[in-house]
Amino acid sequence: MAGLYIHTPFCTQKCSYCDFFSAPPIGNQLKTWHLLIQHNLELIATELSPEIDSIFFGGGTPSLLTPDQISKILASCYKLFPISTDAEISLEANPATLNNEILTGFHAAGINRLSIGVQSFDDNNLHLLERKHSVK
Numbered sequence: 001m002a003g004l005y006i007h008t009p010f011c012t013q014k015c016s017y018c019d020f021f022s023a024p025p026i027g028n029q030l031k032t033w034h035l036l037i038q039h040n041l042e043l044i045a046t047e048l049s050p051e052i053d054s055i056f057f058g059g060g061t062p063s064l065l066t067p068d069q070i071s072k073i074l075a076s077c078y079k080l081f082p083i084s085t086d087a088e089i090s091l092e093a094n095p096a097t098l099n100n101e102i103l104t105g106f107h108a109a110g111i112n113r114l115s116i117g118v119q120s121f122d123d124n125n126l127h128l129l130e131r132k133h134s135v136k
């Protein structure tokens with residue numbers, strides 16, 4: 001069994017405490033990112049084709065991608081690799097990027113687990129961390 005890790009290195013702003021590589025998208029980068037991922041998956045699949053039991057969208061902020069983009073990336077995964085029927089398909093999400101419509105779209109696209117970057121349940125701490133969401 002193996003897992004696929006799919007990276008989205010974009011964030012709307014750089015948090016002061018963050019050591020991960022990420023930057024605001026430039027030009028059309030966010031709109032075309034899924035095409036680059038799909039191309040990379042095709043390249044990987046020419047060399048490796050293990051059974052996949054987990055797919056993880058990490059970042060950066062992969063929840064900046066649209067449900068349609070996630071759906072297209074997952075369609076490539078299912079086309080190119082044998083995916084377990086009970087595979088865990090996770091998406092890292094920044095609360096500031098989520099609403100009911102987007103969450104419904106991610107679920108419909110095939111996401112079955114969210115990793116939500118809450119960071120704190122104290123608004124003072126969220127302000128200190130320059131996060132855009134509140135405890136509410």
Ligand code: SF4
Pocket residue numbers: 010011013014015018019020022059060061094117
């Ligand atoms: S949103 Fe997350 S990944 Fe992006 S800069 Fe902030 S802590 Fe880092």
